[in-house]
Amino acid sequence: MPAITVRVNGLEVTKEVGARTLLSTFIREQLKLTGTHVGCDTSQCGACVVTLDGKTVKSCAVFAWEADGADIGTIEGLADGDKMHPMQEAFREHHGLQCGFCTPGMVMTAVSLVENNPDIDEDGIRHGLEGNICRCTGYQNIIDAVKTGAKAMRG
Amino acid sequence: MATYVARNGIGENQRRVEDVRFLTGHGKYIDDVNIENQAYAMVLRSPEAHADIKSIDVSEAAALDGVLLIVTGDDWKSTGYDPIPTKSAVRTFIDGSDMKVPPHHALAIDRVRYVGQPVALVVAETQDICRDAMELIEVDYESLPSVTHQSEAIKEGAPQIWDIAPGNVCLDFELGDEEVQKKAFADADHVITLNMVNNRVTATPMEPRGAVADFDPETGKFTLWNSSQNIHANRDTIADVVLKIGKENLHHIAPDVGGGFGGKNGVYPEPILILHAAKELKRAVKWINDRSESFLSDTHGRDQVSKVQIALDNDGTFRGLRTESVGNLGAFCGTVGSFTPTGGSSRTQGGPFKFDGIYYTAIAPFTNTCPLDPYRGAGRPEGSYHIDRIIDYAAAQLGMDPIELRRKNLIPPEALPMKSPMGLDIDCGNFPEVFEETIRISDREGYAKRVEASEAKGMKRGFGVCMYLECTGGGPKEEAKVTFLDNGKVELSVGTASTGMGHETVHAQLLAGHLGLAMEDIVFRQSDTDATEIGGGHGGSRGLEVGGSAVTQTSRQIIEVGKKIAAHRFDVDADKVEFEDGRFHVPGTNHTMTIRDAIDSQNDPDNLPDDLEPGCMNISSVFERGIISIPNGGHACEVEVDPETGTIKVDGYWVVDDFGTIVNEMLASGQVMGGIAQGLGQALMEDIYYDESGQLVTGSLMDYALPRADDMPRMVIAYYEDAPTEKNLLGVKGAGEAGCVGAPPAIVNAVCDALKEYGVHHIDMPLTPEKVWKAIRDAKATG
Numbered sequence: 001m002p003a004i005t006v007r008v009n010g011l012e013v014t015k016e017v018g019a020r021t022l023l024s025t026f027i028r029e030q031l032k033l034t035g036t037h038v039g040c041d042t043s044q045c046g047a048c049v050v051t052l053d054g055k056t057v058k059s060c061a062v063f064a065w066e067a068d069g070a071d072i073g074t075i076e077g078l079a080d081g082d083k084m085h086p087m088q089e090a091f092r093e094h095h096g097l098q099c100g101f102c103t104p105g106m107v108m109t110a111v112s113l114v115e116n117n118p119d120i121d122e123d124g125i126r127h128g129l130e131g132n133i134c135r136c137t138g139y140q141n142i143i144d145a146v147k148t149g150a151k152a153m154r155g
Numbered sequence: 156m157a158t159y160v161a162r163n164g165i166g167e168n169q170r171r172v173e174d175v176r177f178l179t180g181h182g183k184y185i186d187d188v189n190i191e192n193q194a195y196a197m198v199l200r201s202p203e204a205h206a207d208i209k210s211i212d213v214s215e216a217a218a219l220d221g222v223l224l225i226v227t228g229d230d231w232k233s234t235g236y237d238p239i240p241t242k243s244a245v246r247t248f249i250d251g252s253d254m255k256v257p258p259h260h261a262l263a264i265d266r267v268r269y270v271g272q273p274v275a276l277v278v279a280e281t282q283d284i285c286r287d288a289m290e291l292i293e294v295d296y297e298s299l300p301s302v303t304h305q306s307e308a309i310k311e312g313a314p315q316i317w318d319i320a321p322g323n324v325c326l327d328f329e330l331g332d333e334e335v336q337k338k339a340f341a342d343a344d345h346v347i348t349l350n351m352v353n354n355r356v357t358a359t360p361m362e363p364r365g366a367v368a369d370f371d372p373e374t375g376k377f378t379l380w381n382s383s384q385n386i387h388a389n390r391d392t393i394a395d396v397v398l399k400i401g402k403e404n405l406h407h408i409a410p411d412v413g414g415g416f417g418g419k420n421g422v423y424p425e426p427i428l429i430l431h432a433a434k435e436l437k438r439a440v441k442w443i444n445d446r447s448e449s450f451l452s453d454t455h456g457r458d459q460v461s462k463v464q465i466a467l468d469n470d471g472t473f474r475g476l477r478t479e480s481v482g483n484l485g486a487f488c489g490t491v492g493s494f495t496p497t498g499g500s501s502r503t504q505g506g507p508f509k510f511d512g513i514y515y516t517a518i519a520p521f522t523n524t525c526p527l528d529p530y531r532g533a534g535r536p537e538g539s540y541h542i543d544r545i546i547d548y549a550a551a552q553l554g555m556d557p558i559e560l561r562r563k564n565l566i567p568p569e570a571l572p573m574k575s576p577m578g579l580d581i582d583c584g585n586f587p588e589v590f591e592e593t594i595r596i597s598d599r600e601g602y603a604k605r606v607e608a609s610e611a612k613g614m615k616r617g618f619g620v621c622m623y624l625e626c627t628g629g630g631p632k633e634e635a636k637v638t639f640l641d642n643g644k645v646e647l648s649v650g651t652a653s654t655g656m657g658h659e660t661v662h663a664q665l666l667a668g669h670l671g672l673a674m675e676d677i678v679f680r681q682s683d684t685d686a687t688e689i690g691g692g693h694g695g696s697r698g699l700e701v702g703g704s705a706v707t708q709t710s711r712q713i714i715e716v717g718k719k720i721a722a723h724r725f726d727v728d729a730d731k732v733e734f735e736d737g738r739f740h741v742p743g744t745n746h747t748m749t750i751r752d753a754i755d756s757q758n759d760p761d762n763l764p765d766d767l768e769p770g771c772m773n774i775s776s777v778f779e780r781g782i783i784s785i786p787n788g789g790h791a792c793e794v795e796v797d798p799e800t801g802t803i804k805v806d807g808y809w810v811v812d813d814f815g816t817i818v819n820e821m822l823a824s825g826q827v828m829g830g831i832a833q834g835l836g837q838a839l840m841e842d843i844y845y846d847e848s849g850q851l852v853t854g855s856l857m858d859y860a861l862p863r864a865d866d867m868p869r870m871v872i873a874y875y876e877d878a879p880t881e882k883n884l885l886g887v888k889g890a891g892e893a894g895c896v897g898a899p900p901a902i903v904n905a906v907c908d909a910l911k912e913y914g915v916h917h918i919d920m921p922l923t924p925e926k927v928w929k930a931i932r933d934a935k936a937t938g
Contacts (some may be wrong), residue, residue: 013797020283034187035180039361040446047361075180076427088178092170095821096831099655100177101184101361101413127863133856135361135414136601136655138894139864 004068008033008078009040017064022059026047027074027085030133035104036076046132050074056112058131075104078111086152087111087145097134098146106132106142114150121149159571160291165885166822171672172658173411173653176605182411183335185382188399190439194223196429197285197442199292199642200277200451201267203637203720204849205301207315208294211275216291218653221284224432225744226276228264236261237397239422240489242388245498249329255320257521259487261397267296268316268486269523270670270851276428278440278555290828301523301843305483306460308520316486316521323520325484329496329575335512336913339475342511347549353537353899353918355458355483355843356836357450357531357863360654361596364453365443366426366914368433369542378406381426384415384652385692386682388630390489392422397550398430400686405430407618409682413595415654416833417529418453419832420694421490425452431861450854455843456530459496459517460538471555473564476505478541482527493519496527499628502577506542507586507624507787508564513576515520515735528695531833532892535625536899543900544917546909551916557904558594560623565590580625580782583878589811590622593789596873604808605793614795614820616806621790621901627783627889628695634687634774635705635715637666639754643674648775650678650690651702656891658698662706662818665885669710670738689777696889699818699853705778707827712770712774716751716767723764724748724756744762784880784888788812788899791870794905798913801928803839803906805868812893813875817887823890824872831870837895838902842921910934 001016008031015030015059027036027050036059044059050059051073076107078085087110090096097103106129113120113128120128125146126139160761169705176182213225215848238258246254259266263272266356271778275292279285300314307313316323366381377400383389389697390407394400412419429440442796459482465849466475501515548559565586572582602618609616649662663677680686691697714734722729722737725746740747756762757772793807810827817823840860846850853859899920904926907916913934918926 014937018283027402033180033184034184037362037411038185038186039363040856042855042857044362044445045446055337075178079179082263084175084178091178092174095171095825097177098825099361099414100173100182100411103177105212106179123865126867129864132862133361133861135359135416135833135861136829137825137864137868138832138870140828140870141825143864 002065004065006067007071009074012122015141022060023064023067024059029149033074033076034069037101037104039101039143044133046109047100047102047105049108051108051112054080056109070145075108078107090145090149094141094145096137098144102134103130106134107120110146110149114146114153119151120150131149163817164665167664169660169674170759170820171657171665172663173659178653184362184411184413185311185367185380186923188367188380189297189371191577193439193441194278194280194436194737195282195285196276196278196432196440197282197289198273198278198291198425200448201261201263201270201272201274203267203296203298204270204303204421204549205299207299208263208267209297210295212293213275216277216288219284219288219291221434222288223278223280224279224532226262226428227260228274231260232264235431239424240392240396241490241493243488243494244496245326245328248298248327254493255317257317257319260399261427266646269524272486273428275423275903276432278436279433287311301849303522303524303849305481305520305522308522309481309518310869313565316523320521325488326497326519328501328871328876329512332512332780333514334778336475336477337513339511340466344469346464346466347389347545347547348462348464348550349548349917350460350462351540351544353457353459353461353540354448354837354920355455356530357453357455357843358416360414360416360418363444363446364423365451366429367439368426368429369439370433370437372437376404376406377430379426380408380410382419384412384413384419384654384694386652387684387853388692390684391530393427393430394637397427401668407684409652412654413497415549416531417456417533417694419654421454421528446470448857450859451851452525452530454489454492454526455485456489456527456533457537457837458527459500461541463541463927465545465549467549471489471560471563471687476509476513476542478504478515480518482517483522484519484522484631485524485526487526487831488523491529492527495529500537502579503535503538503624504541504577505575506539507566507622508542509566509701510576515577524845531830532896535896537920539621539623539625539896540900544903547619547904548928551911556602561590561620565622579785581785582882583877584787584813585875586787588621589787589813589875590789592873593620593791593809593811596601596811598624598807602687609795612800615786615798615909616678617794617796617907619792619901619904620896622906623790623893623897624785624787624894625786625893627700628693629695629697629703630688631780632777633691633705634689634703634775634777635686635702635709637709639757639772643676644678645676646678646680647688647836649702650687651698652682652693654693656698656826658702661699661819661822662702665703665706666710669707669764670713671748671906672900677924678879686754696891697885698891699885700784700883700889701778703779703818704777704885707884708778709774712776713772714770716774717750719764719767720753720756720762721748723762743936750869753903778884780883782882784815784882786812786814786888786890786893788811788893788897790879790901793902794902794909796906796909796927801924803922803927805835805902808868809868810897811875813878814890815879815888815890817874817886820874826890827872827894828870830892831898832862832867834895834898835867835902838899838920838922839921
């Protein structure tokens, strides 16, 4: 099995990966970072969103070997120690999550949306979150959370 | 029974305790449960809707390196395990004879009856080996004619699915006085009839089902971690009925559960199969469904075709209602599936409206589809759709105003309490006020301008309302157990099951509020057969109604014991001691004692009066609900329809709910908005669709459309709080399901309003662009 070397949440790791190991499986099972979730098998739900070299990807749609040499960010790396990222805080403040299963992917996507467009409006947020399905909230509190998170991220 | 008003706890938008865990990626869901040296299981599922299994050859698969165990139907037969039972509350035909319950074994024996039915279990060292092994299993099927639609299943000459169920009928049902209904129809000026479809949908929690089973050969005990909403009841069924290992030998636990909505309530085959495998292999076994398997094997919901008739007078007075439903049960009974189209859909017939007579009748046939079981609302969305669609349809046929029709016929508050024609105890509420408030908040003043703006773009705008009446359900008993730990923490164990609703917060909020404790000192446990003796789990919007009442009852008992401890210290009678804001005190004296002080005193006999034992404040109590509660409310909806493409944009949504007392409005509104999204999904896009050969066409998230962020409108949620119920200790009526009860009729009514100028007065759900476009085209063609 070939080995890959990646930086995950700032730490470099080298692991052997199988030819058909998905990046999501690699993150969950080999790195034990189980905050990245798998909710479907057709790259629709977005629960597995991570950043790969700064861009959000659905980690179930990438082979682990494709990430060789890349910088990966997962939900576990977002908080600063015990201090949650402003987007995480905003999700809690606005009740932007219920069962929590879609939440890691939703938050990773939201942070990236705001980083790419700090002044994003409600329409932009709704379209930007189209690749992340939440079955619990009806999205309204997520939208409000992203607005508040964006404001906090702008500082 | 007096309703209880807490000084603290009730009415606080407490932010959620569980959120930090979920937001930082530290939730522990079923796929995060791993046992050392666990094996992996996968299920080979039937590709045939109806077929005899002539043979299964597992030799090649079994020889594959890393394969540990393969179990087929023949193997299952030899184990002597029992089938999975059904627990429907309705169990007899109208004529009194028993419902037909075919044997639902965890693996298909000799014949398959739906696509996705488990045919074999494969256990191997890895999931990849399981997949490879499944490819190597040769099953020889001999196809049989199949039937997937309930209307076809009950026709003469339809393929017969079970020998014990002639005509494929599992059960029939009636409720209400047919003679009174018939007389009302005879006396009325008009009878309007509409055939309507309540489409088959599926709960689709974002976390697929899964389980991990372990077996200890030394003790003979099993442990099952299961993404289930109903830990205690399902333990009893699995251990006592199916495997016959004794429920004391099965420790059943749900870790964090990523959504359920009813779809994780039932007893499923897979956890049973892996318990068997764990025992055979003396090794932990893990099984996780993938999403495509979930569409095939998670129970489905709704799926009724109904003929609804309303009788009314020239002045709009409702006289009678008659609904004849045929509900598709799928190939087996499900855990309680046959209750949904029968009893479940009957009780709220007629909604909050006055009728002289209502009669409901249903037939529940088997088909070659995945079994039906509860999905959020389970019968009440169907009942609400019946009445609120027929009102709008009748209004269109008779040239009446659907809002005025509702206004005229709502049950007035002075008529309450009353027993509805369907036997519901409607104790309190103010339906006219809730309805008027719904209209008031829905920005009617700005409507004409918005219509104009839509018309200018070539769009059609419509407004629709629904006035729903629903009822709670689920197990009537619940336990709340409080244990004060030596480290100062307070363990609160409740038998309800949160799968995202926030019980970890709201139950703790209640306990903290009642006792004057700090939220952060409370450690919450649920969904664990070791945590509470009994547990009703999730279902029927019972979390606060029954679980919250149990927390309240236990809190009160703790306070009573605390009073005795305080009285002992102050040397006064216990009835002289009062409790307020976390302190026991004797009015008119300087005697005070904090609850913490009482807790710290409880383990030393010297601090206790003679009639108390050490540990006396550690209390568990069971609350039992007498009569189910009646949540009700109004939904209003505005839509914009593109007549050229048939696309629908839901553009505004307003709700006024009467849930009685609101304990945590933030959580209640979260439930309502999530329910509306599921109702919108059912109304506009979701459809479990089997083709004529019994293949599931909508078998992935590419084909089964779920609402996304840009499908949803901004929603305004308000509450009518002036009618708390006395049926439970908190005055609550249940909030969990109301959103998806009210949304489908409100949305379809709004679309039909938008399309009325074309003469389109009904379209069956889901209102996909194609169906809407065709309806407009057909209406134009017939002029």
